[in-house]
Amino acid sequence: MTVTDPKTPRVASSSVEPMFVERWSSKAFADKALSDDQIASLFEAAHWAPSGSNRQPWLFVYATDGPDREKFNSLLNEGNARYAPNAAMLVLVFARIVDDEGKKIRTAHFDTGAAWMSLALQANRIGLNTRAMGGIDLDAAYDVAGVPRDKFETICAIAVGYRGADDDIHERMVKQNFANDRKDVSEIAFKGSYSG
Ligand SMILES: Cc1cc2nc3c(=O)[nH]c(=O)nc-3n(C[C@H](O)[C@H](O)[C@H](O)COP(=O)(O)O)c2cc1C
Numbered sequence: 001m002t003v004t005d006p007k008t009p010r011v012a013s014s015s016v017e018p019m020f021v022e023r024w025s026s027k028a029f030a031d032k033a034l035s036d037d038q039i040a041s042l043f044e045a046a047h048w049a050p051s052g053s054n055r056q057p058w059l060f061v062y063a064t065d066g067p068d069r070e071k072f073n074s075l076l077n078e079g080n081a082r083y084a085p086n087a088a089m090l091v092l093v094f095a096r097i098v099d100d101e102g103k104k105i106r107t108a109h110f111d112t113g114a115a116w117m118s119l120a121l122q123a124n125r126i127g128l129n130t131r132a133m134g135g136i137d138l139d140a141a142y143d144v145a146g147v148p149r150d151k152f153e154t155i156c157a158i159a160v161g162y163r164g165a166d167d168d169i170h171e172r173m174v175k176q177n178f179a180n181d182r183k184d185v186s187e188i189a190f191k192g193s194y195s196g
Contacts, residue, residue, distance in 0.1 A: 055105055
């Protein structure tokens with residue numbers, strides 16, 4: 001399958017739902033707010049993700065505007081601060097790494113990744129763009145979001161909004177702002193035993 005959008009020159013080698021190929025993380029965000037329904041649908045999708053023993057260790061804290069948003073923006077590293085403040089919403093993602101009995105939740109990161117992907121695919125379905133960002137002040141995120149350090153680990157932030165045009169980003173970013181490719185499937189999936 002080939003996607004015809006010039007920004008998404010991706011080709012799938014096997015039959016797959018187009019949504020997997022069409023989702024990509026643009027840095028360009030349009031100056032347009034999200035509705036409460038759109039925001040609700042993103043977290044709705046995220047919270048149906050599977051998790052070990054159904055512990056649902058993911059946690060999302062978000063900001064759209066006002067003083068909260070200023071605080072969220074201040075967490076971005078230099079590179080991400082060049083585009084992510086334009087996104088309608090920033091989401092801080094945390095994984096709960098210990099349960100109420102103090103026992104480690106071994107699959108917390110894996111589970112939280114599943115929830116992020118659900119959110120990203122739902123966003124794409126409703127015409128929105130997401131970009132996850134590890135480049136944030138991971139420690140300061142606890143205080144900004146009011147999340148306890150002893151139970152959670154900061155994973156990343158996500159910029160969410162309407163996809164923008166090339167004019168919405170710095171011209172130096174435009175060249176790299178397209179859907180990138182992947183390794184061949186034969187490099188990541190093996191029958192029987194790994195032979196990399
Ligand atoms: C956990 C995580 C952290 C990331 N951190 C950053 C980041 O700090 N800055 C950035 O511009 N992109 C970041 N990205 C975006 C990746 O570079 C991007 O997802 C990857 O190149 C694949 O491209 P695609 O999402 O368009 O398919 C991050 C993605 C993930 C999943």
